[in-house]
Amino acid sequence: ETGVTQTPRHLVMGMTNKKSLKCEQHLGHNAMYWYKQSAKKPLELMFVYNFKEQTENNSVPSRFSPECPNSSHLFLHLHTLQPEDSALYLCASSQDPGDYGYTFGSGTRLTVV
Amino acid sequence: EDQVTQSPEALRLQEGESSSLNCSYTVSGLRGLFWYRQDPGKGPEFLFTLYSAGEEKEKERLKATLTKKESFLHITAPKPEDSATYLCAVQPNTGNQFYFGTGTSLTVIP
Numbered sequence: 001e002t003g004v005t006q007t008p009r010h011l012v013m014g015m016t017n018k019k020s021l022k023c024e025q026h027l028g029h030n031a032m033y034w035y036k037q038s039a040k041k042p043l044e045l046m047f048v049y050n051f052k053e054q055t056e057n058n059s060v061p062s063r064f065s066p067e068c069p070n071s072s073h074l075f076l077h078l079h080t081l082q083p084e085d086s087a088l089y090l091c092a093s094s095q096d097p098g099d100y101g102y103t104f105g106s107g108t109r110l111t112v113v
Numbered sequence: 114e115d116q117v118t119q120s121p122e123a124l125r126l127q128e129g130e131s132s133s134l135n136c137s138y139t140v141s142g143l144r145g146l147f148w149y150r151q152d153p154g155k156g157p158e159f160l161f162t163l164y165s166a167g168e169e170k171e172k173e174r175l176k177a178t179l180t181k182k183e184s185f186l187h188i189t190a191p192k193p194e195d196s197a198t199y200l201c202a203v204q205p206n207t208g209n210q211f212y213f214g215t216g217t218s219l220t221v222i223p
Contacts, residue, residue: 004156042117042213043157043200090156101147104156 003027006091006105014113015081021108023074023091031097032074034066037088037107049074050097081112116140117203119214126221129190134217136201137183144206146184148177151198151216160199191221 004025013019025032034046048056049068063085065077074091088109092102116139126132138146145164149157161170163179170177174195176187186199198216205212 006156040215042215043202045211092156101159101162102157103159104149106155 004091004093004103004105006108008108009106010109012111012113013078013081018079020078021076021089023105025072025093027093027103029093029095030071031094032068033092034074034076035090035092037090048097055097083112086110086112117201117212117214119201119217121217123218126191128192128221128223131189134186134199135183136214138203140203140205142206144204146179147202148186149200149202151200157200193221193223195219196221
């Protein structure tokens with residue numbers, strides 16, 4: 001257990017479905033992140049939250065919608081996804097946004113059919 | 114353009130056979146370089162941070178070194194449990210971006 005918990009671990013969804021990914025951390029960290037990891041590609045930063053406020057949106061399509069109700073929880077709402085969105089979605093946290101000693105969750109393996 | 118390149122893409126070693134993984138980077142200025150280990154089905158696990166050329170960090174059989182253009186992760190007498198993908202990431206000293214490489218997949222054969 002790394003301190004960052006992601007659910008579900010696996011998700012298969014159709015292109016017309018709506019689903020949500022959940023991330024929870026009890027490390028007392030102030031910053032939380034969503035990353036996308038695709039095969040043979042570097043990790044791609046999607047969103048950054050600091051004290052519940054979104055500080056970065058890395059040109060992510062609007063079919064991905066983040067939500068951070070408090071500094072311990074982070075969600076990624078998904079709707080009308082494309083097959084190329086299939087990937088491992090990783091949540092991470094750190095003490096502050098400038099502190100990159102991240103603690104990552106185990107990820108959600110998403111398959112869009 | 115800021116960039117991180119890791120080599121080799123994959124590496125197979127016999128148990129006890131020491132080797133090195135490379136991470137070369139091109140950034141306008143380096144704030145920090147980070148090494149992570151990722152096991153299958155899991156998220157990356159933080160290993161080291163290096164900040165300046167000449168710096169070295171060690172943890173068990175792993176030693177990370179840094180020059181002005183690249184970092185090496187040296188693995189001494191590896192064991193099968195060292196099998197994983199090793200990721201390198203750099204943080205430039207301007208902006209908040211954080212660039213990952215594509216990783217080196219290491220397999221250590223008993």
